[in-house]
Amino acid sequence: xxxxxxxxxxxxxxxxxxxxxxxxxxxxxxxxxxxxxxxxxxxxxxxxxxxxxxxxxxxxxxxxxxxxxxxxxxxxxxxxxxxxxxxxxxxxxxxxxxxxxxxxxxxxxxxxxxxxxxxxxxxxxxxxxxxxxxxxxxxxxxxxxxxxxxxxxxxxxxxxxxxxxxxxxxxxxxxxxxxxxxxxxxxxxxxxxxxxxxxxxxxxxxxxxxxxxxxxxxxxxxxxxxxxxxxxxxxxxxxxxxxxxxxxxxxxxxxxxxxxxxxxxxxxxxxxxxxxxxxxxxxxxxxxxxxxxxxxxxxxxxxxxxxxxxxxxxxxxxxxxxxxxxxxxxxxxxxxxxxxxxxxxxxxxxxxxxxxxxxxxxxxxxxxxxxxxxxxxxxxxxxxxxxxxxxxxxxxxxxxxxxxxxxxxxxxxxxxxxxxxxxxxxxxxxxxxxxxxxxxxxxxxxxxxxxxxxxxxxxxxxxxxxxxxxx
Amino acid sequence: xxxxxxxxxxxxxxxxxxxxxxxxxxxxxxxxxxxxxxxxxxxxxxxxxxxxxxxxxxxxxxxxxxxxxxxxxxxxxxxxxxxxxxxxxxxxxxxxxxxxxxxxxxxxxxxxxxxxxxxxxxxxxxxxxxxxxxxxxxxxxxxxxxxxxxxxxxxxxxxxxxxxxxxxxxxxxxxxxxxxxxxxxxxxxxxxxxxxxxxx
Numbered sequence: 001x002x003x004x005x006x007x008x009x010x011x012x013x014x015x016x017x018x019x020x021x022x023x024x025x026x027x028x029x030x031x032x033x034x035x036x037x038x039x040x041x042x043x044x045x046x047x048x049x050x051x052x053x054x055x056x057x058x059x060x061x062x063x064x065x066x067x068x069x070x071x072x073x074x075x076x077x078x079x080x081x082x083x084x085x086x087x088x089x090x091x092x093x094x095x096x097x098x099x100x101x102x103x104x105x106x107x108x109x110x111x112x113x114x115x116x117x118x119x120x121x122x123x124x125x126x127x128x129x130x131x132x133x134x135x136x137x138x139x140x141x142x143x144x145x146x147x148x149x150x151x152x153x154x155x156x157x158x159x160x161x162x163x164x165x166x167x168x169x170x171x172x173x174x175x176x177x178x179x180x181x182x183x184x185x186x187x188x189x190x191x192x193x194x195x196x197x198x199x200x201x202x203x204x205x206x207x208x209x210x211x212x213x214x215x216x217x218x219x220x221x222x223x224x225x226x227x228x229x230x231x232x233x234x235x236x237x238x239x240x241x242x243x244x245x246x247x248x249x250x251x252x253x254x255x256x257x258x259x260x261x262x263x264x265x266x267x268x269x270x271x272x273x274x275x276x277x278x279x280x281x282x283x284x285x286x287x288x289x290x291x292x293x294x295x296x297x298x299x300x301x302x303x304x305x306x307x308x309x310x311x312x313x314x315x316x317x318x319x320x321x322x323x324x325x326x327x328x329x330x331x332x333x334x335x336x337x338x339x340x341x342x343x344x345x346x347x348x349x350x351x352x353x354x355x356x357x358x359x360x361x362x363x364x365x366x367x368x369x370x371x372x373x374x375x376x377x378x379x380x381x382x383x384x385x386x387x388x389x390x391x392x393x394x395x396x397x398x399x400x401x402x403x404x405x406x407x408x409x410x411x412x413x414x415x416x417x418x419x420x421x422x423x424x425x426x427x428x429x430x431x432x433x434x435x436x437x438x439x440x441x442x443x444x445x446x447x448x449x450x451x452x453x454x455x456x457x458x459x460x461x462x463x464x465x466x467x468x469x470x471x
Numbered sequence: 472x473x474x475x476x477x478x479x480x481x482x483x484x485x486x487x488x489x490x491x492x493x494x495x496x497x498x499x500x501x502x503x504x505x506x507x508x509x510x511x512x513x514x515x516x517x518x519x520x521x522x523x524x525x526x527x528x529x530x531x532x533x534x535x536x537x538x539x540x541x542x543x544x545x546x547x548x549x550x551x552x553x554x555x556x557x558x559x560x561x562x563x564x565x566x567x568x569x570x571x572x573x574x575x576x577x578x579x580x581x582x583x584x585x586x587x588x589x590x591x592x593x594x595x596x597x598x599x600x601x602x603x604x605x606x607x608x609x610x611x612x613x614x615x616x617x618x619x620x621x622x623x624x625x626x627x628x629x630x631x632x633x634x635x636x637x638x639x640x641x642x643x644x645x646x647x648x649x650x651x652x653x654x655x656x657x658x659x660x661x662x663x664x665x666x667x668x669x670x671x
Binding site for chain 2: 038431432
């Protein structure tokens with residue numbers, strides 16, 4: 001009987017059925033960071049438990065690190081206490097910590113793949129909802145809470161109910177100036193912010209077959225914004241080429257055996273899905289959000305909704321969103337003045353994101369009065385950008401070029417909006433207050449659209465601003 | 472570890488209207504700069520309850536008549552976004568013992584069960600009826616019955632559902648899975664031994 005990757009990975013990692021009917025699922029790789037793990041270690045100590053498989057747990061520091069100052073102690077004593085606590089916990093329990101001094105520090109969802117820790121056919125958990133990112137490699141990756149972090153630390157397993165699988169095909173060819181970010185914003189717009197509840201999303205079709213690993217990661221990253229607990233792409237030669245030679249990738253004869261095993265996890269032709277959705281790539285346009293959740297998106301050339309044109313619940317939510325965003329009903333989104341441009345995050349903070357923008361940014365300048373920051377997702381990404389002279393392109397254009405961290409995506413660090421500033425952001429969430437100011441406003445978009453907003457000072461169509469031609 | 476068998480929750484209720492209330496709204500990220508969950512209750516819904524100067528905005532939780540409510544009512548897709556357990560921790564530490572909405576985001580829902588907070592789903596019109604009843608009489612006792620899968624208030628009864636695995640865990644006192652997970656030691660090792668990437 002043909003099976004999906006999800007079924008195969010689940011069955012391979014199912015330890016046993018628990019009394020309430022959930023599965024005790026083995027978690028092959030556990031990733032931790034400073035925000036959601038300290039209480040879990042506290043619980044371990046309270047219960048006098050040890051970490052079951054410390055060699056399968058990897059730590060990094062990302063949410064709270066300043067991106068423009070590294071001397072410790074940090075200016076913020078709370079942030080300083082958190083990095084010290086993580087260091088202490090990793091030392092005490094024998095966990096590998098990609099601290100800044102290792103040169104491997106960065107956002108957890110960028111570090112895992114970059115180090116070759118994220119591998120096909122595995123299960124991954126992390127106390128962070130964007131753990132779905134790792135599904136790009138054909139892994140089943142779950143965002144979990146702190147009590148579950150304790151469970152995984154103590155037993156390398158957790159209790160979970162099996163998910164249904166929805167196959168999402170994106171067929172055809174993307175238009176020029178349309179990126180992976182637009183693909184996922186489009187999917188969420190079509191299926192809704194809670195459309196994925198109870199599902200893992202399997203992304204496929206010609207667009208995903210052609211996508212690089214970094215593009216696949218961008219899409220899988222935001223699965224959770226569509227309500228899906230996990231999202232993945234079947235592993236293929238693109239996956240194996242990316243992983244070859246990475247620090248934690250198998251070497252020598254073990255490499256060939258691993259590739260054969262990884263290949264066997266891909267969904268079988270003819271397997272059944274609980275649901276199938278097909279999207280035509282030609283229907284996807286550069287997409288921007290206008291509201292306060294990632295499903296409230298429109299094409300750059302559309303107008304924001306008019307609450308009078310809709311009714312019931314929808315009217316209430318449009319009114320609430322427009323009031324918060326201070327956008328006039330029915331107005332074009334294009335031309336909206338911005339204050340800040342943010343390029344980075346676990347969604348779009350990888351080498352190819354900066355590379356693609358640099359292609360067009362050379363010789364251009366950030367508009368006067370706009371604060372523009374570019375934040376590589378890891379020290380590794382920062383180093384590669386420096387080697388390629390990409391950081392210079394950004395600096396010359398008037399961007400502040402920072403060091404690795406989550407930065408302004410969730411602003412648990414000094415990078416945050418002030419007052420009701422409007423930010424053109426390559427991150428993943430436009431919730432009220434998300435970027436650090438209780439009245440701050442976020443418009444989500446692709447990295448190149450962020451650059452277009454930075455140079456024009458307004459929400460703009462990158463295809464026009466940069467004369468983006470056919471690929 | 473003997474856990475309470477949570478078969479029902481009774482108490483006063485408060486209705487916080489809105490769909491897609493995300494965990495950043497429930498607890499803004501800046502309050503997560505901590506290494507324990509202590510004291511999170513006071514930051515529940517902080518930015519929609521408080522102005523920058525600390526004065527209060529109009530919000531159901533700021534109304535004296537709803538102080539002491541232990542059942543939180545809300546709309547669709549409650550708890551979406553971040554996996555932060557700080558959100559259910561803040562809800563619990565504020566004093567809530569159960570949540571009833573039109574639907575929950577999945578990670579939030581699981582986090583609540585693990586803390587022994589039942590999350591039940593009811594129809595919009597039924598939540599509206601409960602909300603109407605508690606708005607006219609904030610002292611009204613509301614009872615969530617996990618066995619009968621219903622909510623009772625002021626002589627009325629409405630249906631409510633909860634995912635069976637989580638209902639089972641709550642009513643049988645096994646909502647914190649750690650004990651049972653630890654008992655699986657031998658089976659864990661056997662499963663790990665079959666997976667080459669873990670055996671290495």
